[in-house]
Amino acid sequence: MTKTVDPSPGAARASGPSIADTLARDAIAPPAPILQSQYEFLGDDDIPVERYTSHAYMQREMNELWPRVWQWVCREEHIPDVGDTYVYDIGRHSVVVVRSAQDTVQAFHNVCTHRGTRLFEREGCGYSGGFTCPFHGWSWHLDGSIDTIPGRWDFPHATEQTHALRPVRCDTWGGFVFVNLDNAAAPLERQLDVLPQHFAHFPLERRRIKLHVQKRLPANWKAAQEAFMEAYHNFATHDAPNGGNTQYDIFGKFVSRFIHNIGSYSPQSLEDYPGDKWRRPALTEQEQLQMLSVFGLSSDCVPEGDTARNVAAAELRRRLGEALGTDLSGVSECMMLDSIEYHLFPNMFLFPGVNVPMVYRFRPDGDRVDHCLFDLLLLEMLPEGTPHPVPPEPVFLDVDDSYTQVQALGWLAPVYDQDTDNLMLQQKGLSSAAKSGVTLGNYQEARIRRMHMTLNEYITPPESQP
Numbered sequence: 001m002t003k004t005v006d007p008s009p010g011a012a013r014a015s016g017p018s019i020a021d022t023l024a025r026d027a028i029a030p031p032a033p034i035l036q037s038q039y040e041f042l043g044d045d046d047i048p049v050e051r052y053t054s055h056a057y058m059q060r061e062m063n064e065l066w067p068r069v070w071q072w073v074c075r076e077e078h079i080p081d082v083g084d085t086y087v088y089d090i091g092r093h094s095v096v097v098v099r100s101a102q103d104t105v106q107a108f109h110n111v112c113t114h115r116g117t118r119l120f121e122r123e124g125c126g127y128s129g130g131f132t133c134p135f136h137g138w139s140w141h142l143d144g145s146i147d148t149i150p151g152r153w154d155f156p157h158a159t160e161q162t163h164a165l166r167p168v169r170c171d172t173w174g175g176f177v178f179v180n181l182d183n184a185a186a187p188l189e190r191q192l193d194v195l196p197q198h199f200a201h202f203p204l205e206r207r208r209i210k211l212h213v214q215k216r217l218p219a220n221w222k223a224a225q226e227a228f229m230e231a232y233h234n235f236a237t238h239d240a241p242n243g244g245n246t247q248y249d250i251f252g253k254f255v256s257r258f259i260h261n262i263g264s265y266s267p268q269s270l271e272d273y274p275g276d277k278w279r280r281p282a283l284t285e286q287e288q289l290q291m292l293s294v295f296g297l298s299s300d301c302v303p304e305g306d307t308a309r310n311v312a313a314a315e316l317r318r319r320l321g322e323a324l325g326t327d328l329s330g331v332s333e334c335m336m337l338d339s340i341e342y343h344l345f346p347n348m349f350l351f352p353g354v355n356v357p358m359v360y361r362f363r364p365d366g367d368r369v370d371h372c373l374f375d376l377l378l379l380e381m382l383p384e385g386t387p388h389p390v391p392p393e394p395v396f397l398d399v400d401d402s403y404t405q406v407q408a409l410g411w412l413a414p415v416y417d418q419d420t421d422n423l424m425l426q427q428k429g430l431s432s433a434a435k436s437g438v439t440l441g442n443y444q445e446a447r448i449r450r451m452h453m454t455l456n457e458y459i460t461p462p463e464s465q466p
């Protein structure tokens, strides 16, 4: 069969059933936002390699992006009680978030207003009755107001107006605490865009952190997160039996999404993937179910006329529903099985699915242009009426450590290892500058382009700089 390729750029799609086709065959329809689809062609120019390799570009991000954008710091369950703190570092910037009253979360620069010493040395959770600088002992109340200045007689010029802790904008959504270092920034809702509407169906505040893994990756923070914004690499990197049928949506300048079906693998045609190496024949529903064995299913038979997705979702609803103490009987196959991934500019990923419930964050590792920190959380559903338990301590993996050291990651561990192996090779290749730009697919890699277009709005072009 010869496929007709639409001549308008971005309009072509892989052969085989679309996500919408698969969802239409499922037993339970997903929530309305999952059925929305939104894409437009954004251009096909290369992305300059210097964005991933240049220290000068990194400095521009540090001066013009990170101090002006809303970014996720921690979960509210990290700071449940008055006096609980969470320190968050982004490049050379550091912020301390504190629950200063039962219903109030505030944030401050993690910097003494006397001579600039860091108040807290390390990122992460803590408890504080107030803030005290280790150098000369100045101290502040939880709301940032001055408590004591030792030898106050010498500082008549240090007042509440001039020497309270420097406040940082702070807001919450979905159980996450966000900060923005720019006091003039637009409110968080502007950046969240469609997320509150979409996540009304999957309230993330009713989830708990099951696992937190932080790994140092050998790549620029953008290259690292871009590896998670497309499923185009699945067949070559993960030897996954599905190629191009993932759906990509762009909901404005800050939010994008992909939906990647699990348990409905379409054949890869010779036309889309030339050569036998990548070719995959069509699978029967029975074979599709066998592909889902990573979920530890006990069902091994698809009844006549049914689908592997329906069988797998039915078992997971029962099993996970029991384990989580939650009634999942009305949850769609898509929500039970699929990899549904939202990206919030600049660096946050949210998965509303039940069985694939991750949150990602990518950010620079200090001031290194070719390394980054990747936080990976599993957010498990919390039964109604159950309080949030104390979050687990993060597990730290350095560049050479394998995800397989973290048993709780299960089948995901080797997948993340495959992704991170690529990153080292990509960063090395980019640094050798054989080509001045990175080329993107019109559809499958459009989310990456959208991210760079929004980044352009923050970073002053070199020709406009003084």
Ligand code: FES
Pocket (backbone or CB within 6 Å): 112, 113, 114, 115, 116, 117, 133, 134, 135, 136, 137, 138
């Ligand atoms: S530098 Fe903080 S009290 Fe002096």
Ligand SMILES: [Fe+2]
Pocket (backbone or CB within 6 Å): 227, 228, 233, 234, 237, 238, 415, 419
């Ligand atoms: Fe991957």
